[in-house]
Amino acid sequence: MLLQDSGLLSLESGSWFKLICGASYQHLPSIRNLALAYTLAGVDCIDVAADRAVINAALVGIEVAKSFRQEAIALSYNPSNPLLMVSVNDGEDPHFRKAYFNPSKCPPECDRPCEHICPADAIKFEHPTQGVKEKLCYGCGRCVPICPYGLIDTQSHVIGIQEVLNWLTELPINALEIHTQEGHFEHFCKLWQWLKPHLPQLQLIAISCPYTPTVTSYLHQIANYIKPLPIPLIWQTDGRPMSGDIGKGTTHLTIKYAQTMINEGFDDYLQLAGGTNEHTAVKMREMGLSPHKINGIAFGSKARKILADTLHELEVISPQNQLEEYPHLLWKAVSQAYQLVGSIKTVNEEKVL
Structure with missing residues (x-):
């Protein structure tokens, strides 16, 4: 199974955009509407909690977006068919609390x-x-x-990998992300042995690990253990987890982390996360990091925050919480989502062209 063409092109061009709904976030109406708005804005991947109801909510949002594809194109957006990624962990992790x-x-x-x-x-x-x-x-x-x-x-809480793997035959899950951290190698190996036979069912695997001064030694250990792989691998440099909505400076650590990975010779795809916001792509370019070295950016808390007021307005006026029923709110949300999507896609895709 090949990675969807648009997603692969985004990775290759350095314009990959991932929406992180949150590994523990379970508010179904918001997940549905976030998936809808960001799909119309052109997201490449939507990362959700390992919860069947959450997965289905995201899938509904992606499906509803198809009905508005032509209208989005007419408004100069580039609607997508995003990969659906599910996050799992190999032990206690702040994302799963x-x-x-x-x-x-x-x-x-x-x-x-x-x-x-x-x-x-x-x-x-x-x-x-x-x-x-x-x-x-x-x-x-x-x-x-x-x-x-x-x-x-x-x-x-620790997500049971066996249950998630059972879903691969029932649900259109395209990718998995493993959250790990230094000191978890034995737990990572155990999880990987469960996962390895199922890799051909996926289009992509991602590994996320929080930054420490010695983290690359641990990631080299993981790389040596899991390679070769039958599918593409993304290293997610989780600089300052769940902090992108705080302010401009939160983005610095994840870029430093990615620079370290580049200097250490990691040759798979690199994607920023943890503290990312509207300043991240700008800062990355100011530091001379080409999109072919850092392949993409994931946005979590900031991506949710910029739509929060619009989704709250919807919640007040509509018990059904269906964004598409209120066109003025739908396109307002898409415009807000594109503030982040466009921050990486417009510049980097122009460079490729």
Whole structure:
């Protein structure tokens, strides 16, 4: 099975764009509408949690987008047929966690800083919802240190790879991403042995690992273990996880990480993640990194944030939460999504042409 032509061309040209819905994010209406808007804006890949309902929500969004393809083209967008990627982990990982606390223990005089800092609007102190709205939480952890009473904790979970692999024969999953980190090699190998026989069913495999000063030694160890591969491999340089919505400076570490990978001789596809935002592609070009060295960028928290107000407006006026039923909101969302999609595609594709 070959990687979809448009996705392969994007990787080769350095204009690959991946939407990260979140390895723990389970708010189905938002996932559906994010998939719809970003597909019309030209995304190459949509990365979702290993949750059957989440996968189906993304697939619905992608399918609905097909009905608006010609209209999108007329509006000068380049709608896509994105790969669907599912994220799994080989052990505890910050991407696979949820915040939790008992709101009954919160003192009445507390200013609720956790509610104000949450980028996913997942913490509420309004009846009937109290505490963490689990499906909205994607595990960024910003609420934990800010609680003045130390009442907030996180709960991690490991995705069962066997169940995900069973889905490959039932659902159109094109790619898997393995989240790992230094010290997990034994766990990675165990997961890989489960996965290896199923690689021919996929079009792409990605490996994501958070940055440390010695991370490339670990990644070389993984590369030596898994190669040769029958499908393309993407290394995801997860610089500052789940922070792209915070500010301009969050993007620096992931670019530094990718530079290190280039200098260390990693010759597979490289894709930035972790702290990525609208400044990432600009900063990458300013540093003289050609699109043929860094093949793409993944956007998570920033990609969700720029559509948040529009999707909230939809939620207020429509119990069904179907973005396509409100054309003014649909094309507003597509325009907002294209702020990020265009930041990498327009410049890099022009260079290739």
